[in-house]
Amino acid sequence: MLxxxxxxxxxxxxxxxxxxxxxxxxxxxxxxLESEVKKGQRIAVAVGSRGIANISAIVQSVVNxxxxxxxxxxxxxxxxxxxxxxxxxxxxxxxxxGVTAEKIGVPIVSSMEVELIGQTADGVPVYLDKSAFESEGxxxxxxxxxxxxxxxxxxxxxxxxxxxxxxxxKGCVTIHTYGLAKYIPQAAxxxxxxxxxxxxxxxxxxxxxKTAHLEVIKAKQLLTKEPQLLEKxxxxxxRLPFKELDFLIxxxxxxxxxxxxxxxxxxxxxxxxxxxxxxxxKIKRIAVLDLMDNSYGNALGIGLADFTTKGLVDKIDFKxxxxxxxxxGYLERGKIPIYLDTERETIETALKTIGPVKPEKATxxxxxxxxxxxxxVVSESLLPVVQKLENxxxxxxxxxxxxxNNGVLQxxxxx
Numbered sequence: 001m002l003x004x005x006x007x008x009x010x011x012x013x014x015x016x017x018x019x020x021x022x023x024x025x026x027x028x029x030x031x032x033l034e035s036e037v038k039k040g041q042r043i044a045v046a047v048g049s050r051g052i053a054n055i056s057a058i059v060q061s062v063v064n065x066x067x068x069x070x071x072x073x074x075x076x077x078x079x080x081x082x083x084x085x086x087x088x089x090x091x092x093x094x095x096x097x098g099v100t101a102e103k104i105g106v107p108i109v110s111s112m113e114v115e116l117i118g119q120t121a122d123g124v125p126v127y128l129d130k131s132a133f134e135s136e137g138x139x140x141x142x143x144x145x146x147x148x149x150x151x152x153x154x155x156x157x158x159x160x161x162x163x164x165x166x167x168x169x170k171g172c173v174t175i176h177t178y179g180l181a182k183y184i185p186q187a188a189x190x191x192x193x194x195x196x197x198x199x200x201x202x203x204x205x206x207x208x209x210k211t212a213h214l215e216v217i218k219a220k221q222l223l224t225k226e227p228q229l230l231e232k233x234x235x236x237x238x239r240l241p242f243k244e245l246d247f248l249i250x251x252x253x254x255x256x257x258x259x260x261x262x263x264x265x266x267x268x269x270x271x272x273x274x275x276x277x278x279x280x281x282k283i284k285r286i287a288v289l290d291l292m293d294n295s296y297g298n299a300l301g302i303g304l305a306d307f308t309t310k311g312l313v314d315k316i317d318f319k320x321x322x323x324x325x326x327x328x329g330y331l332e333r334g335k336i337p338i339y340l341d342t343e344r345e346t347i348e349t350a351l352k353t354i355g356p357v358k359p360e361k362a363t364x365x366x367x368x369x370x371x372x373x374x375x376x377v378v379s380e381s382l383l384p385v386v387q388k389l390e391n392x393x394x395x396x397x398x399x400x401x402x403x404x405n406n407g408v409l410q411x412x413x414x415x
Contacts, residue, residue, distance in 0.1 A: 261301025
């Protein structure tokens with residue numbers, strides 16, 4: 001017997017930037033780049049693979065601002081080993097984000113070739129995208145956010161894009177092999193000393209995954225400024241309003257949701273050998289039901305779940321996923337969990353494994369994905385917790401988990 005479920009809503013605070021072009025322009029106005037950018041200068045604009053809100057409009061606006069300064073920008077994918085670690089795959093990822101040569105109005109130069117440009121103080125080799133290396137300047141675009149693998153003053157953002165994104169597959173493997181937290185800033189510092197980086201546009205999103213802050217940072221300020229922006233991003237990040245759950249059901253995972261498919265900061269699991277698991281939330285069982293189409297078969301992070309569906313497994317491009325998993329070295333994240341034929345069977349089977357808790361008494365939460373956490377569906381047993389939270393309201397009762405005749409969960413489906 002399945003418990004009665006309720007739709008609840010978290011009330012997130014946070015302003016957002018509605019006019020992206022104006023926001024980017026204001027960010028450029030605040031920083032004098034005229035001395036950094038010369039007329040006719042070929043500038044490589046580094047764009048990653050993350051599901052950043054308004055990314056196409058942001059890239060378009062950055063390109064326009066660089067053109068106003070007299071530059072001749074072009075786009076390079078800066079996404080490490082994503083896109084199956086191929087030039088074609090990385091350009092396809094950009095296309096899925098609405099970043100195309102036709103739309104933005106500048107060429108996209110996608111290549112996996114890199115140049116060895118130096119080494120860190122500890123002797124770790126540092127690589128840089130060959131096209132970016134041969135340009136007359138590099139401008140970065142990336143979101144500042146907590147990383148899914150480690151906690152440090154510098155996590156995911158512009159500095160990581162220098163060290164890993166622009167280092168392509170070869171550099172990505174190298175940095176993951178030696179250690180992210182220590183060598184991301186060291187590798188970035190090595191590149192910055194070469195003088196190739198002009199600066200970058202830092203993006204912070206609010207808890208509703210909307211653009212909240214845009215800031216241009218010059219190269220010489222990156223290593224000091226980014227940690228400050230990371231603290232701001234952490235305060236705005238959306239999380240589940242619970243400390244413990246018997247069962248979390250994730251409607252869909254994907255690379256545009258998180259580098260690990262599901263954000264480890266939300267689900268409380270990292271599965272990184274040698275590192276303790278986060279203590280932000282304890283979840284007995286996690287089931288993920290589907291893989292987003294714009295992940296192009298890359299289901300890295302599937303190993304964070306305990307159960308999944310045959311439908312998700314059938315969508316996996318194992319070549320693309322294995323290229324990404326192996327380059328990180330976090331093999332647990334690429335292991336396929338127990339999978340069942342239908343979503344209903346997956347959920348009912350998982351509930352049999354939560355211990356001496358009857359399903360109708362289990363604490364269950366259903367989410368769209370680990371980015372969209374404003375609306376949640378929770379079991380009746382969680383209502384006493386919900387009612388004590390000031391920023392959470394109960395919308396209405398749903399009844400038992402609803403399924404179609406072919407076993408598809410009818411919650412957040414197609415959203």
